[in-house]
Amino acid sequence: METDKLTRFQAERGRLFGLAYRMLGEASEAEDVVQDVYLRWARSESVDVPEAWLTKVATNLCLNRLTSARARREQYVGPWLPEPVFTADGDFGPLETVEQRDSLALGVLVLLERLTPPERAAFVLREAFDYSHREIAEILDVEESHARQxxxxxxxxxxxxRKRFTASVAQRTKIVERFVAATVEGDVEGLERLLAEDVVSWADGGGKATAARRPVSGxxxxxxLFSGLQRHPRAANATLSIELVNGDPAVVVYESEVLTYLFVPEVADDRIVAVRVIANPDKLAFAVRQRR
Incomplete structure (x- = not known):
């Protein structure tokens, strides 16, 4: 019986992790939630609908954590960005529809910070996992009309x-490749041709890595900003690759084989409309583990 429960939980683990990650924006916290769900599942008695039970428990654990997370983020040094994750292995729930893919993007996860915890739960359950309003109401213990609201x-x-996915991953990858080439060459004009007029760059160093503490706009x-990176003393020891991060082609920077930066450009209408740079080593810890 215990083996059966473990097998059933393992079949749901990826979906639960994808749910918790979208709810929290932190992969390390999502891992803790999944572990807590398993402990409760192992102690549970008869469960009629395991998928619904596990989803409800995971959602409620995330709601509890979101309250304390908001207070921590208000004290954060510089811009706060979600923890980036490599997504080529498909461990984050279904990614067949535009809504499911978009719900994983860094830009959308940042926007979700504007929501109350119940609003965030309703959005993630509906957009990323296609739950009905009735099912969401049951998970959140509210009336269906309130879930709709x-x-x-x-x-x-x-x-x-948005128009993020009008271009294929291959098309967006070509734009990111041109971005990398112009950055490495220090080509200001080349970069300007790739950037939208109102482009914004955010950098998350968390006070633990060198990064701008204010957004750079225009x-x-x-x-x-990016054309000057090739003149940085550390650039000589850096190697770059392009990999899928949160569903988007991103620039992965290694220094002496250590992952130190992730540049995640957001592409819309064949222009880069935003660049999110994650340098805080704590934020990169999960991505580092993914590459081991």
């Missing part, structure tokens, strides 16, 4: 689906 408010805060300033 939570989702509607969340959708209004996040905004309508095509000219962002182009100058």
């Amino acid at each position: 939570l989702y509607r408010r969340a959708r209004e805060h996040v905004g309508e689906p 095509r000219a300033d962002v182009a100058r």
Whole structure:
């Protein structure tokens, strides 16, 4: 019986981790949630619908953690960005639809920080996992009309689906490749041709790595910022690759074979509209483990 329970849980683990990660924006916290869910599952008696039971427990654990997480993030040094994750292995739940893929993007996870915990739960359950309003109501212990209202408010805060996925991954990868080439060459004009006029760059160093503590805005300033990276003394020991991070082609920077930076450009209408740089080693810890 214990073996059967473990087998059933292992079949749900990836989905539960994908749910917790989208809810929290932190892969390490999501791992803890999944472990807590398993401990409760191991102690549980007869469960009629295991999938629904596990989803409800995971969601409620995330709701509890979101309250304390918001207080921590208010004290964060510089811009706060979600923990990046490599997504080529498909361990984050279904990614067949635009909504499912978009719910994993760093830009969307940042927008989800605007929501109340119940709104965030309603959005993630609906957009990423296609739960009905009735099912969401049962998970959150609210009336179906209230679940609909939570989702509607969340959708209004996040905004309508953007044009991120009008281009294929291959097309976006080509743009990122051109971005890397222009950055390495210090080509300001080349970078400007790739950037949207209102592009913004955010950098998350968390006070533990060198990174700008304020966003850099505008095509000219962002182009100058990245064109100057090749002159940095550490650039000589850096190697770059392009890999899928949160569903987007991203620039992965290794220094002496140690992962030190992730640059995640957001592409829309064949232009880079945002660049999110994660340098805080704590934020990169999960990605480092993925590469072992």
